[in-house]
Amino acid sequence: MDTDNNKNIFDQLNKECNEYSKAIFLESCVEVAKNGEQFGLTTEDCFPEVHCALGLPYYSIAVFGGVMSQMPQAFDLIDKSKEMGVGSMTCSGPKLAMYMVESGMIPKPNMIITGNQPCDAISALGDLVNSYKPWADVPKFYMSAPHDKSEESYVFYGKQMRAAAAFLEDILGRKLDMNKLKQISEEANKQCQLMLELQVLKSAVPTPIDWTWGRSATRIARWGSRVGSPVVTEWLERLVAATEQRVKEKKGIDGITEKIRFMWYDMVPTSSEKLFSRLANELGAVELMDYYNWGGPWTPIDTSSEEAMFTSFAKRYLKDTPMVKHAMGTVQSFTDDITRLYKELKCDAVVLGLNIGHKEQNAMYRVIEDICRERGIPIQMIGCDLWDERYMTGDQIFDKIQMFFEVSGLIK
Amino acid sequence: MKSGIKSEVYDKLAGIAGNVSNSEIENWQKQGGKIVGYFCPFIPEEIIIAGGFLPYKVRGTGSSDTSEADEYFDTKNCSFVRHCFNHALLGKFDFLDAMIVGTGCDHTRRIFDNWQVAPLKTKLVYLLDHPRTMGTEGMEETIISYYRAQLAKMKEYLENNFGVEITVPKLRNAIKLCNETRLFQKKLYELRKVENPPITAAEMASVLMAGASIPKEQYNEYLKTLLKDLSSVQGVKKDYQARLMIIGPAIEDPLFYSLFEENGGEIVIDDTCFGARYSMKSFIDEEAEDPLHAIAKYNVSDVPFCPKINGSHKNRIEFIDKMMKEYKVDGIIGQGYVACDPWGSSFGMLSAHMKDAGIPYLRLEREYISTETGQLSTRIQAFIETIGGRK
Structure with missing residues (x-):
């Protein structure tokens, strides 16, 4: 593989990733709402495989807040969130997300799942979402992520995940196709393995690719509506192959x-x-x-x-x-x-x-x-x-x- | 602080509340008794008592700085945790034989990690995982069962480390004892419904704080006597301008209460960790076939009004509204510690609720030990004057 070809592959991967990543952003959520499609909101997505199997557009409000922090108006919105009464030392990412909810920037969802994970600020965001009056009639499900790391804790959380999936099924009026979930999970397993391979390749000296590639992989393989999709597997395979080629050629990050x-x-x-x-x-x-x-x-x-x-x-x-x-x-x-x-x-x-x-x-x-x-x-x-x-x-x-x-x- | 109450028992309880240690603790230890510390009301003292231990609620009474604790916690962490940990590092809790930390919030939870590595005399430290939701409809039993299993592990930890057996009858007795405490404390609160309560908020806080620092049997006896002493007393007629309800985490600084009294405010009820949230709720089922399940149910379903419990806002509002009516409250004070995310967000939501309901509301973000009293006093005074002007 010559240098130009390798560069072309990365350019193409980047282009595709940008396209796939759109599914996690607020713009996509607004579009889905405008089209009258059902969609869900969560404070932190704990089971992307499930909503992918249900074919449900599903968005993390925490991600909305994080993305908003890169916008020119971010400082202004952080200050406005303080005026709303949010704790002065609350994490600014969730703070932005809180303001986005309260100011009506996020369309009204058809279902909401919140929980205490991973931190107090996201838990507080969940409480705010659950109490937001314009969304009072939206069905809600609360999850409690255990801190304990034992088999019984995983079983406990797995039960809650199953109940949350049933909650989504009830609202959507369709059953979770277990065969499809199995298929998506197996594909997601392959994707996780490829992400690990990418991590191993990055350990080469010099490291072959810059930090943005891991972020791209996470965005499409662990977040949003393409988790477990063969398209993502194929994307990751190409990324791993192109990275492997650079390792073989002992190439570091360009320039x-x-x-x-x-x-x-x-x-x-x-x-x-x-x-x-x-x-x-x-x-x-x-x-x-x-x-x-x-x-x-x-x-x-x-x-x-x-x-x-x-x-x-x-x-x-x-x-x-x-x-x-x-x-x-x-x-x-x-x-x-x-x-x-x-x-x-x-x-x-x-x-x-x-x-x-x-x-x-x-x-x-x-x-x-x-x-x-x-x-x-x-x-x-x-x-x-x-x-x-x-x-x-x-x-x-x-x-x-x-x-x-x-x-x-x-x-x- | 000088009290108007003429009661030997009150003086004794106020003395206990004013210090970290007390003579009851010393006597307990002299008789070979063990003491187990804890932080949060979600950690059931019933199990500790059933093991024959004295449950001790860790607090930062008398602390004036956090320089030792700041070697472990950043100043971005809540001052309640830092003052308490500072006391621990200074050896003030060396009388504890074990420490139980809950997974309540991101700050208190790290006491577990820091306790393990800090040079502390008390080596036994346990982390109890408490659910953070009451559960969606249909999920309550799953959540309760999980907490029951966690409580069983905590029970085993105490049994194994101290060679005791925590049996069902012992648990039932402990539940009964703690229910009795709540009953007496509830009666004390009721004395504050009248126009001139015979006990002030600061005095009440001392009585409640003392209860988490001495053996419950003795404390209940004290409460009985105190109730008797107070029932024959007419409250001193005070020229206060507003009856207030105070909401937030534990308030363990009597000076903070005095800021209201000095400015014409009478705090008649609260929704705080070891205040009304502990005393005013339902009781644990004393006859339950499975006492651990009853304790778990109580802590998951009956007393979850702390904002760290996801989905608890509605219950909190209902409780506040109910108390406001019963205690004829004119205004609400939301007080929380700087850096507290659960309360920080909750106060924002409460503010919106109070605004919609037309209820005067003052939010105070402060430190655990009141240092900026001048600024706080000015804000409190202005708030009380505003309410006075409306009446």
């Missing part, structure tokens, strides 16, 4: 001389495009892992029975989804993954965003720091607002990271 490998261990900030590009271009520092680049390993869905399927949906969600796993888990689950990925991806350093809104992370920063130091992992806590650059700009984050790399001896 970058890789000098430092690091993880941004959180969701990426709104300034990430510019920030990570500056870090790569100016310092040769490549970002290898964040919560959108998560390639697993994901628990395979056991399709041997209906109960097994739902229990493994629960495991995949609670045990393997990074934000859910870490925000709801113990500090050990957090630091063990840092250690594993640091080694697997041959990283030089770890950067923790320590988002103002991630209270559970702020409440264990010292322990994380101590454990990482004991294990010889250079780690830097930033203390930014992932969704509001006024708290700390991308350039300020850059300066902090640069200084950290300097004092760690990574910049000679």
